[in-house]
Structure formats: structure tokens, C-alpha cells
Amino acid sequence: xxxxxxxxxxxxxxxxxxxxxxxxxxxxxxxxxxxxxxxxxxxxxxxxxxxxxxxxxxxxxxxxxxxxxxxxxxxxxxxxxxxxxxxxxxxxxxxxxxxxxxxxxxxxxxxxxxxxxxxxxxxxxxxxxxxxxxxxxxx
Amino acid sequence: xxxxxxxxxxxxxxxxxxxxxxxxxxxxxxxxxxxxxxxxxxxxxxxxxxxxxxxxxxxxxxxxxxxxxxxxxxxxxxxxxxxxxxxxxxxxxxxxxxxxxxxxxxxxxxxxxxxxxxxxxxxx
Numbered sequence: 001x002x003x004x005x006x007x008x009x010x011x012x013x014x015x016x017x018x019x020x021x022x023x024x025x026x027x028x029x030x031x032x033x034x035x036x037x038x039x040x041x042x043x044x045x046x047x048x049x050x051x052x053x054x055x056x057x058x059x060x061x062x063x064x065x066x067x068x069x070x071x072x073x074x075x076x077x078x079x080x081x082x083x084x085x086x087x088x089x090x091x092x093x094x095x096x097x098x099x100x101x102x103x104x105x106x107x108x109x110x111x112x113x114x115x116x117x118x119x120x121x122x123x124x125x126x127x128x129x130x131x132x133x134x135x136x137x138x139x
Numbered sequence: 140x141x142x143x144x145x146x147x148x149x150x151x152x153x154x155x156x157x158x159x160x161x162x163x164x165x166x167x168x169x170x171x172x173x174x175x176x177x178x179x180x181x182x183x184x185x186x187x188x189x190x191x192x193x194x195x196x197x198x199x200x201x202x203x204x205x206x207x208x209x210x211x212x213x214x215x216x217x218x219x220x221x222x223x224x225x226x227x228x229x230x231x232x233x234x235x236x237x238x239x240x241x242x243x244x245x246x247x248x249x250x251x252x253x254x255x256x257x258x259x260x261x262x263x
Contacts, residue, residue, distance in 0.1 A: 035225060038218075038221045038222075038225070039221075039222065039225060041218070042218045042221070042222050045214065045215060045218060045250050046250065048211070048214075048250075048254060049250045049253045049254050049257075052198075052207070052211075052253070052254050052257035052258060052261075053253060053254075053257045055191070055194050055195060055198060055257065055261060056256075056257035056258070056260035056261045057257075057260075058191070059191040059192075062191040062194070063191070082180075085176065085180070089172075089173065089176050092169050092172075092173075093173070095169075096166065096169060096170065099166060127180060127184060130184045131183075131184045131187040132187075134184055134185055134186070134187050134188065135187045135188030136188075138187075138188045138189045138190065138193070139188065
């Protein structure tokens with residue numbers, strides 16, 4: 001991406017309308033979120049590695065993982081991880097349809113964006129409710 | 140300094156023959172990850188709060204061990220492709236960019252090997 005030319009002199013006028021001037025289109029939000037969740041999930045792979053290592057290392061290492069994962073902050077991170085995973089997967093499906101040439105017009109893209117938002121929230125909640133129910137069966 | 144146009148300088152060399160490779164691999168790994176992610180979420184949800192011994196039994200099952208290994212490899216491959224684009228898009232300083240790319244490759248390799256070694260330790 002080319003750099004914007006440096007602005008010289010006192011009259012530093014904006015060169016073109018900036019992001020904050022526009023109303024955020026739905027597709028802009030979904031696109032930016034896809035990147036943010038992707039980067040977040042990349043960091044989340046550390047959690048996956050930690051979990052697998054803890055399981056392989058034995059009950060003590062696993063207990064440490066469980067206590068961190070069960071802490072309210074750990075739960076918050078894991079909830080964010082779930083949200084990011086579900087969003088990135090669902091929006092990824094949307095991208096795959098686009099790549100196949102399906103639903104790329106403005107109207108469909110806006111609609112599918114809102115659908116992805118809704119289904120993401122719903123799916124994440126279902127996953128967490130199921131997880132808590134499953135937790136009850138182990139105790 | 141040359142007065143030739145950028146187009147003139149590349150004309151006749153042919154393409155690098157890898158123009159869409161990154162794009163294509165990103166999509167292929169995405170498709171592979173969809174069923175694997177569904178399975179992974181199902182597996183995790185089923186073992187939240189499970190005693191260590193039960194998690195061990197689940198992962199020691201060869202099918203599940205293969206599933207986790209596939210998820211790890213496909214996931215980290217997909218991640219590497221994605222993070223690469225993000226770095227190339229936002230980091231304009233050549234030195235910082237290359238340093239970050241090396242770091243990300245190193246991290247991906249470390250995470251992948253940690254996961255796979257753990258899976259092997261669980262099986263044997």
C-alpha cells in the first residue's frame with residue numbers, strides 16, 4: 001500500500017474523507033471483524049497448545065490449566081475465543097460463497113452479514129450452555 | 140535511475156507462476172477446517188470439567204488423536220497464511236516486516252510441534 005504523501009506547511013487539509021466520516025457499512029464491519037478474530041484466534045492457538053501439553057503432562061499440570069480456565073478471567077478469555085472461532089468460521093463460509101460467485105451483490109452481502117452476526121451470538125451461547133451442562137454431568 | 144516504465148521492466152519475464160497460490164491454499168485450508176472445527180468444539184464441550192483421566196482416554200483414542208493432529212496442522216497452516224497477509228498489509232518498514240514474518244513462522248512451528256509432541260505423549 002503506498003504511503004500518503006507527507007503534508008507540508010500550516011494548511012494541513014485532509015486529503016480525502018477519512019474513515020470516521022463515513023457511516024460504517026455492514027460489510028466493512030464484518031470484514032474488519034474477520035481480521036481481528038483471525039488474529040485473536042492465532043493467539044488462541046497458544047491456549048490449545050497449553051491444553052494439549054497439560055493433558056499430556058499429567059493430572060498436576062492439568063489441574064493448573066483447569067484452575068486458570070475456571071477463573072472468571074480465564075472464562076472471559078475462553079468466551080471471547082469461542083465467539084471469535086464461531087464468527088470466523090461462519091463468516092469464512094460467507095467468504096467461500098462469495099469466492100464461488102454467490103451472494104456478492106450489496107443486498108445479499110449486507111443480509112448475510114447480519115445473519116452471521118445473529119447466528120454467531122446464538123451458536124456461542126448454545127456452545128456455552130452445552131459446556132456448562134456437560135460440566136454438570138462430570139461432577 | 141531508469142526511465143523505463145514498471146510495466147516495461149517486467150514485460151517478457153512471464154508470471155511468477157504462484158499468483159493465486161496463497162489465495163487458493165487459504166481457501167483449501169478453510170474448507171478442511173470447517174468439519175474439523177465442528178468436531179473440535181463438540182469434543183471440547185463434551186469434556187469441560189472432565190477429570191484428567193477421562194480427557195486422557197478420549198485423546199488416547201487413535202481416531203481422536205488423529206482428529207486433533209489434523210485440526211492443529213490445518214489450523215496453524217491457515218493461521219500462518221492469514222497472519223502473513225495482515226503483517227504484509229500493515230507493516231511498511233521492510234526490516235520490521237521481515238523480522239515479524241520470521242517470528243511468526245518460528246511461533247507457528249513451535250506451537251505446532253508442541254501440540255503434536257503432546258498428542259504423541261498421550262498416545263504412547
